[in-house]
Amino acid sequence: MAANVPMGMRSLVALKYCLPTKWEVVDVPVPKIKGPKDVLVKMHAAGISTGDTQIARGGTRFLIDGLKFPHKIGVEGAGVVVQVASKSSPFQPGDEVYAFAMSRPMDVTAPHGFCSEYAVVNEDLMLRKPANCSFEDLCNLASTVTAYQAIEQALEKMRENGTADGLAGKTVFVPAALSATGSVAIQLLKNVYGVGRLLSTVSTPKVPLVEQLLPGLVDQVVDYTKMSKLTDAIPKGTVDLVYNTIFGVRSTFALAKPETGVVASIASVPDPALLRKMLPPLPWYAYVFAALAQWRYAWALRGTKVRHFMHSGQPSVRADLERAGEFMAAGKVKSVVRVVRLEDIEEVRREAMKVATGKGGVGKLVIKIV
Ligand SMILES: NC(=O)c1ccc[n+]([C@@H]2O[C@H](COP(=O)([O-])OP(=O)(O)OC[C@H]3O[C@@H](n4cnc5c(N)ncnc54)[C@H](OP(=O)(O)O)[C@@H]3O)[C@@H](O)[C@H]2O)c1
Structure with missing residues (x-):
């Protein structure tokens, strides 16, 4: 271990399956580099995502069990490299970096714990910090990669549906403008893809x-609490692309143009094939449930040519990770964040509960560690 690395550190943890109201900051050993691509990073800031709260509360336990406690929280963040596994690493001590911990968002087997003073990071999932961004700005990497990949996939589906001229000037609906994922997707759609009308x-x-x-960036802001259905505010069948970020994707189907519309969703039930790629082998009933959900989506879209698909972000696709980094460095995607200090555990718990419940948060929750 490098001379300036202590043996112990503070870490935000769940001591058992629990909601963020029971999260604690405790002393744990500093993790050690093991694999040839491991990099030890002194973390300055870390993001808290829905996946973090779901895994820590045991929401995925009926599918995959075996979380070890204390379970360290945090799968994305930014900091400074303190130790690398090999001289051939593209990173060196002193480099400012940001990273994601998992090759896919719900990979519970990946090493968590970015919301700690030190974390071991796989260099394949790490990027150099642009000078014009703060550490806190770079804690929403997964949302950016996911949005880029889902939009590219949506463009393919649009072409298959007869829309060959891209998204420039088109109408797009993205629910939850100020969510961690929605705020990023809106910026990409407008600043990179030239969308005409963003709702x-x-x-x-x-x-x-x-x-x-x-x-x-947003041409029409709808207060969703003041209506029973989206078509009360947005005319039926007028949207080229829905980029769905909320549970209840079927509520958005009526907005899509019936002949050419596409619904790209990051919060639908994945089909069995995608589920197999997203998670380790699951009990058979999980695949039956996933198949039944597809049947319900198809039924809701009957009589239209609207294409709906679920995308699960894959930061392990290096070219896409780097592309996402370029958008952030160029200022095309600027972080919308709320920052809380790690020492303020009450505030950490309060804000993380907004993530756990999917209500009330503004932008990505970022914990400032240094
Ligand atoms: N597939 C993937 O790769 C991937 C990647 C990242 C995240 N996700 C998923 O994407 C979803 C969103 O994540 P996030 O990080 O953006 O969550 P978040 O930052 O916690 O935001 C959720 C937001 O949804 C809003 N909301 C709740 N119900 C709504 C409704 N009926 N209509 C409109 N807005 C509503 C809430 O706003 P109000 O306070 O205004 O109600 C809240 O701010 C989660 O389910 C997450 O698991 C998937």
Whole structure:
């Protein structure tokens, strides 16, 4: 171990399966480099995602069990390299970096614990920090990669449906403008893909914040709490692409153009084939459930040519990870974050509960460690 690395460190953990209200900051050993691509990073900031809260509360336990406690929280973050496994590593001590821990978002077997003073990171999932971004700005990497991959896939589906001219000037609906994922997707769609009309939803207190935090990007802000269905505010069959970020994707189907529309979703039930790629082998009933969900989607879309698909982000596709980094470095995707200090455990718990419940948060929750 390098001379300046202590034996112990502070880490945000779940001591048992629990909600964030029971999370603690405890002393644990500093993790050690094991694999040839491991890099030890002194973490400055870490993001908290829905996946973190789901895994820590045991939400995936009926599918995959065996979480070890204390379970260290955090799968994305930014910091400074303190030790590398080999001289041939592209990274060196002192490099400022940011990274994701898992090749896929719900990989519970991957090493967690970025919300700690030190974390071991796989160099294949790590990028250099651009000078114009803060450590806190770079804790929403997975949302950016996921959005880029899903939009590229959506473009393919649009071509298959007869729309060959891309997204420039098109109408796109992205629910939850100020969510971690929605805020990123909106910026990519407008700043990179040239979408013409961007429609989105938020709850009442957030309506005035949309223009403040995403200036000039959202053309129609809908307060979703004031209507029973989306078509009360957005005419049926008028949207070229839905980029869905919320549970209940079927509520967005009516918006899509019936002949050419595409619904790209990051919060649908995956089909059995995707589920097999996303997670280790699961009990048979998980695949039956996934297949039944596809049947329900198809039934809801009957009589239309709308294409719906679920995308599970894959930061392990290095070219896509680097592309996402380029968008952030170029300022095309700027972080919308709320930052809480690790020492303020009450505030950490309060804000993480918003992530766990999917209500009330503004942007990505980032924990400032240094
Ligand atoms: N497939 C993938 O690769 C991938 C990657 C990342 C995340 N995800 C999934 O994507 C989903 C969103 O994650 P996130 O990180 O963006 O969550 P988040 O930052 O916690 O945001 C969730 C937001 O949804 C809003 N919301 C709740 N119900 C709504 C409704 N009916 N209509 C409109 N907005 C609503 C809430 O806003 P209000 O406070 O205004 O209600 C809340 O801010 C999660 O299910 C997550 O697991 C998937």
